[in-house]
Amino acid sequence: MRAGFDTALARVVKMFGPAHPHHAYLFTNRRASRMKVLIHDGIGIWLAARRLKQGQFAWPHLGSEPKQRALTHEQLAGLMLGLP
Template identity: 75%
Template sequence: MIRVDAIWLATEPMDMRAGTETALARVIAVFGAAQPHCAYLFTNRRANRMKVLVHDGFGICVALKAPATLASVGL
């Protein structure tokens, strides 16, 4: 189980096509480093998709949440 002690929400939208490295670069640009056991949340411009970057102390995990209707058509 991944422990999350703090959640940070980005104030500017992010392109959801961006990968792990781009999301991590934004975290480092703002905070200086990705802190262990912290989650960083990003949304797109329309705020209908969310990307979560979590540092678990050993590595980085990224998850994407999109509307269920997009998932049902394979997008």
């Protein structure tokens, strides 16, 4: 995942339009071992990253749904903490 702040923000704008305040946009690499989170806190935009030494981030099952999905606070916390 080489995407920096500008690239991640450009992907958000291309897919969703301008970043919305109090929203987070998550990206992972293909192996789901790295995650970047673009967060609009209402004042500015932050980019955070997390890398797993082993294992993968377990996304909620999407099935045949599009790759865009709204997560609940509990789902986001579980994803970031690595809960099953």
